[in-house]
Amino acid sequence: MITYRPFWETLKRKNISTYALINKYGISSATIDRMRKGMGISTAKIDDFCKILGCDICDIVEYVEEKP
DSSP: OEEOHHHHHHHHHHTOOHHHHHHTTOOOHHHHHHHHTTOOOOHHHHHHHHHHHTOOGGGTOEEOOOOO
């Protein structure tokens, strides 16, 4: 299962709010909401986040194996 836990940690570490992502960088609030709910987002959005945050993909998403 893909999780966005690293994304929230990266935002905190870089001191960037979701408000700034939405209002300064043009990220839709729907994208932020989908991430909060653990739903999928496009690789284009992940690319956007990497550019905005100056980070690698592993700072946005991680794979966690689901337990049966």
